[in-house]
Amino acid sequence: MSTKWKVEEVDTCESTFIIARKLPAWTIVSCNQQTKGRGRFNRHWFGEPGGLWASYNLPIDPKSPRLWGLLPLVAGVAIIDALRPYAIKGLRLRWPNDVLVDKRKLAGILVERPSATMASIGIGVNVFNNVAALDGLTSDSPTRLADLIVGCPSVKKLRTIIADNIAENFNYFLEGGLDAIASKLESAWGESRPVVAITDTDRVCGFFVGVESDGSPILRRPDGSTRTVPGITVNRMKELI
Structure with a gap:
């Protein structure tokens, strides 16, 4: 050690x-x-x-x-x-x-x-x-x-x-x-999985694809766009499968 x-x-x-x-x-x-x-x-x-x-x-x-x-x-x-x-x-x-x-x-x-x-x-x-x-x-x-x-x-x-x-x-x-x-x-992270990021005011669905340099999760939306959910606002991120 x-x-x-x-x-x-x-x-x-x-x-x-x-x-x-x-x-x-x-x-x-x-x-x-x-x-x-x-x-x-x-x-x-x-x-x-x-x-x-x-x-x-x-x-x-x-x-x-x-x-x-x-x-x-x-x-x-x-x-x-x-x-x-x-x-x-x-x-x-x-x-x-x-x-x-x-x-x-x-x-x-x-x-x-x-x-x-x-x-x-x-x-x-x-x-x-x-x-x-x-x-x-x-x-x-x-x-x-x-x-x-x-x-x-x-x-x-x-x-x-x-x-x-x-x-x-x-x-x-x-x-x-x-x-x-x-x-x-x-x-x-392994393979990309569908998730929902739950905040106090929103539920953001998408495929988890990684994090920004500040640790916030990046989700790929059904239309192919990506959305970063500020990590500090996420109460829970639940995998859907």
Whole structure:
């Protein structure tokens, strides 16, 4: 693992965010069981033993506060990169913060900004945990890494692989913004799918074809035109198939 990172391990906690926000950048907080984890819009995140439940703290420039909002995409690319050597069929990123295998959810990402100079990337990956118990309790059917590959890495090894890929892609991002990882993002989305982007005032339908440099989703309309939906306004983007 990159020498930048330091690791704090606990057995059980309410949320790794609670611990991580008190620690410096380049710290990873991980636990075996998370009792009050949460996802986007405060949805409950189940963090049972056997999964990777961790927060990765990164430094951010207080003069560029909006950049931290792009970190879910940076982290998504990092997870895809970390798992790419295992050749998982159907592995893909779903805007803005989920890693799926076909239509089943493998991992989720949530980013907090506990201070002006630090962001904390919360990552949950189903590895060996009992995902069968989650069927019907989550909006997406779950899957786990142990069922997808032979020779599944340990949770600690996966934590390290993801840490190294976060550091690498974060450095690219600092140097060139989202454009620096644009080709990785393009391949991470997988095939174009019909979606509806839901905002407070609108429902925009189209085929998801990628993102702008500010992370906003681009949809291709039935007439062939494209429309960018400002990412900050999107409450949910739902895949239609």
